[in-house]
Amino acid sequence: MAVGRDQIITLAIQHLNEDPTASMAQLAEATGVSRATLHRYFAGKEELLVVLGSRALDGWERVQRQAAIEEAAASADPARITTALHELLTGLVNDVQEHGFALTEHVMTKLPGLQERADELEEREIAFYLAAQRAGVLRPDLPVRWISNTVYGLLVAVRESLRRGDVARRDIERTLLETFLRGTS
Amino acid sequence: MAVGRDQIITLAIQHLNEDPTASMAQLAEATGVSRATLHRYFAGKEELLVVLGSRALDGWERVQRQAAIEEAAASADPARITTALHELLTGLVNDVQEHGFALTEHVMTKLPGLQERADELEEREIAFYLAAQRAGVLRPDLPVRWISNTVYGLLVAVRESLRRGDVARRDIERTLLETFLRGTS
DNA sequence: TTCGTTTGAGACATCCGTGTTTCAAATGAT
DNA sequence: ATCATTTGAAACACGGATGTCTCAAACGAA
Known part of the structure; x- marks a missing residue:
């Protein structure tokens, strides 16, 4: 398996701690996943933040x-x-x-x-x-x-x-x- | 005189205290001035925030x-x-x-x-x-x-x-x- | 009133972030 | 090796915010 959902969550939190204004593109890059895949795991930014x-x-x-x-x-x-x-x-x-x-x-x-x-x-x-x-x-x-x-x-x-x-x-x-x-x- | 620069600054600060994510349009409305006039006083949002x-x-x-x-x-x-x-x-x-x-x-x-x-x-x-x-x-x-x-x-x-x-x-x-x-x- | 200045409303172009879709490549299980 | 699944890259549409511009109206001083 490449990058699991939990790992994305963990990495996203880490990155938001450094830059709370990070965009979805930046979060995708920080979690080692493409923007498309990030949207496959989370319907949108709001859902991710929730x-x-x-x-x-x-x-x-x-x-x-x-x-x-x-x-x-x-x-x-x-x-x-x-x-x-x-x-x-x-x-x-x-x-x-x-x-x-x-x-x-x-x-x-x-x-x-x-x-x-x-x-x-x-x-x-x-x-x-x-x-x-x-x-x-x-x-x-x-x-x-x-x-x-x-x-x-x-x-x-x-x-x-x-x-x-x-x-x-x-x-x-x-x-x-x-x-x-x-x-x- | 309508609304002076200092008054705009004061009102803008007051409004940002309530909503720190306010847009230029919202700040213009909150300060009782049009968007165009706000840009006449401040070159851009960055300058205003500075x-x-x-x-x-x-x-x-x-x-x-x-x-x-x-x-x-x-x-x-x-x-x-x-x-x-x-x-x-x-x-x-x-x-x-x-x-x-x-x-x-x-x-x-x-x-x-x-x-x-x-x-x-x-x-x-x-x-x-x-x-x-x-x-x-x-x-x-x-x-x-x-x-x-x-x-x-x-x-x-x-x-x-x-x-x-x-x-x-x-x-x-x-x-x-x-x-x-x-x-x- | 008259004239120069300031303002507001609106139109417009531009940029950026979001969200979707497509398709080829990579992956993984059998 | 084969086949189904997952992924990445790119293109696209969309919306919101920014910044610029124009012009008519309001304003203020003479």
């Missing part, structure tokens, strides 16, 4: 599940919540490395279905942050949605730091956690 | 100057540096409200001259953060470029929080400062 966006959301959902944020929130146990928070942020860092382009690309949010699913995942995470506030793990005086946006913004910072080589890959989780929890002073 | 991007950079530079970050850094006085840091972040919040679209829009960074100037401003700010670290105002164990990226990421969080109404405008500076300096725990 698939890639769904992959990114799959990764996000998987991170939430592996960190068991719902169970930790339900337990109301500070230790469990703290552990889940660490696992969540660590997993998100991995995800950002793979699907970082989806973070700030405005085109993704206009595709059918993606925004709704992203909102659901965000709401789940907000519920977790709220439980963390109630358990004394996170400050209760900050708006919980601000906390959610803070994580989002810091992930953008992570993406840029890794892209520009400002922080070593092996240090980034600890740096993110330190900054998020204790700040910069 | 002008708008320069405005955003002007605002950034003005904030740095008004906060007197260079003088504060040179003084090595913790109190002065702290004051400058507060003024810097407060000013950046204002700037983000006006020129938020330029924060994450990739098209801006490819325009001639803009990236170079943005790099200069960033380097000045990094020098200030470094002085803040040496003065004990900011943690010395974090990479200074990470701190710079953190500010950038948190400004993205500020933009989104204001856009979605998650945080009141009058609370956002304090919230940002608290989060940046002391973290979320």
Whole structure:
């Protein structure tokens, strides 16, 4: 077999991380396939982007599940919540490395279905942050949605730091956690 | 007089904050001017974007100057540096409200001259953060470029929080400062 | 009012990205 | 080796955005 569908998806994501404005022709070239074949796998650019966006959301959902944020929130146990928070942020860092382009690309949010699913995942995470506030793990005086946006913004910072080589890959989780929890002073 | 050049610039920025992918036709309509007139003021879309991007950079530079970050850094006085840091972040919040679209829009960074100037401003700010670290105002164990990226990421969080109404405008500076300096725990 | 300037509407050419189709070549299984 | 399937290259149509141009209308100053 030449280049499979999954491989196309992977390579397309990699290329979009470098150039989020890539055209179908550029994506075809980057994935080692002709424009015609790319259209045989995906009906159009919109469908391709929906698939890639769904992959990114799959990764996000998987991170939430592996960190068991719902169970930790339900337990109301500070230790469990703290552990889940660490696992969540660590997993998100991995995800950002793979699907970082989806973070700030405005085109993704206009595709059918993606925004709704992203909102659901965000709401789940907000519920977790709220439980963390109630358990004394996170400050209760900050708006919980601000906390959610803070994580989002810091992930953008992570993406840029890794892209520009400002922080070593092996240090980034600890740096993110330190900054998020204790700040910069 | 009908609509002046400065007014076009202001309205165009406002519209791009809502729709960063706006076409020249949409910008003409949003600024209350015909497409022909828009082209009389600006040779092309690239020139228009360069002008708008320069405005955003002007605002950034003005904030740095008004906060007197260079003088504060040179003084090595913790109190002065702290004051400058507060003024810097407060000013950046204002700037983000006006020129938020330029924060994450990739098209801006490819325009001639803009990236170079943005790099200069960033380097000045990094020098200030470094002085803040040496003065004990900011943690010395974090990479200074990470701190710079953190500010950038948190400004993205500020933009989104204001856009979605998650945080009141009058609370956002304090919230940002608290989060940046002391973290979320 | 008169005259020079500015503007808007529309037509037009051009470019670029998307999407489709065709056909020959490459591939792969038997 | 044969035959069915898949692929690539090229050509084509199409739409949207950009940029240019013209001319009549609106405007503003004298």
